[in-house]
Amino acid sequence: MKKNRTLILLLSFLLLLSIFITACASQDSKAPTLPDYGNEYPGSPAPEPEEAPVDPETPVNPADPSLPEKIIKNAEMTLLSTDPNKTKSDIENKAKSLGGRVSDFSQQNNTYTYVQMTVEVPSDKLDVFLRQINDSGVKVESQSVESENVSDTYYDTETRLGTTRDLLDHYRELLGEARNVEETLQVQSRIDQLTLELESLQARLNRLDALTTNSRVYIEIYQEQDPLLERPSELEPLSWEHVKYFITTGFSRLGTVLLLVAQYLFIGITVGFPIILLIVLIILIIYFVNKRKRRKRLAADAAASAAETRE
Known part of the structure; x- marks a missing residue:
């Protein structure tokens, strides 16, 4: 009887030992995972699913009406002049006096002289620049002004840029808290993706800034025959x-x-x-x-x- 009791205790001990060893092995072999930060950080998904890059065609949120409007404003002009070179110099001087410049220029000299130029002036000085050309005595054959309100796109890009920058800072903090190499690689991969998105958004915002700050005037000057x-x-x-x-x-x-x-x-x-x-x-x-x-x-x-x- 005593021998049977000892055998039962021995079997019980071996069973418990095997369960304990199995549990430890299962815990060690389990792949490490990052906690889901989706609820801890507003707007940040869990590290596992990859977010798609910001698509410029994605519908944007309407801008706050109290914010300044961002408008792209450009113009086109066709001029007739008996001296295209002198007219070109006069236009360049007018642009410089308003803080602008000639960004592109080409000229053809055949029987008649033909000048094509692109002038950049501050957007708030565009009307003054066009009025100065009309008042200079040169013959204006045609003139048109086009404008596009990009306020929604501008401020939506600005908001996304700020959110992406904050999210990138958050993942950089997580990088210092990584427990092993695999977690480090996962967080670093996410940081690389966010860095690309940040650079893309910043380039887009810079482009919108340039387009809304300066207006472009595309000018063609044809030589008019002197009577x-x-x-x-x-x-x-x-x-x-x-x-x-x-x-x-x-x-x-x-x-x-x-x-x-x-x-x-x-x-x-x-x-x-x-x-x-x-x-x-x-x-x-x-x-x-x-x-x-x-x-x-x-x-x-x-x-x-x-x-x-x-x-």
């Missing part, structure tokens, strides 16, 4: 357009010629002043010397006449 260069037939009378152009342009060019003559005359006098002064001095010296000789000769002749009279 003065057209030779009407001798048997045909001048058209009123020719007469009007000859009168207005003639006075303008005559005034320009007279002004140029006066300017060059002033420059010539200023540059040659020492030589002119020397020549004047020489002439004065010769004049006074001849005058003195003449007086002496007259005095001698008078003395000789007086002597003859006394004799």
Whole structure:
């Protein structure tokens, strides 16, 4: 009896030992998993399922009406000019005076000159820039302005950028709490994905900033034939357009010629002043010397006449 009891206790001990060893082996062989952080961090899913990258075509949330509007505003112009190069320089100077610049330029010189240029000006100065061109006297063949409100897209991208940045900071903190290599690799993979999403969102926001801050004006300048260069037939009378152009342009060019003559005359006098002064001095010296000789000769002749009279 005692022997049977000892055998039963021994079997019971072996059974308990085997259960304990099996449980330990099962716990050691179980794959380590990260806790589900979906409920602990707003908007963050568990590390296991991968989030799809932000798709630009994804519907965006309406922007807060109290926020400033973000509007892309561009314009196109077609101009006619008798001197396209001068018109191009005038447009460039106007853009610079408003804080803008010429970002693209091309020119073709065949029978007529053709200029194509892209001008960037601050969006709030676009209307002023267009008005200055219209008031400059150049002929505006066509003009159009297009605008697009991207406020929803801009502020939605800005919100996603902030959320992604906070989520990335959260996973970087988790990286320091990883318990083994596998957890470290999982968290690092998630950090790499979030970093790519962050860079993509930042590039998109920068692009929207550039498009809404500056307006682009696409300008084409065609050369208009100068009526003065057209030779009407001798048997045909001048058209009123020719007469009007000859009168207005003639006075303008005559005034320009007279002004140029006066300017060059002033420059010539200023540059040659020492030589002119020397020549004047020489002439004065010769004049006074001849005058003195003449007086002496007259005095001698008078003395000789007086002597003859006394004799």
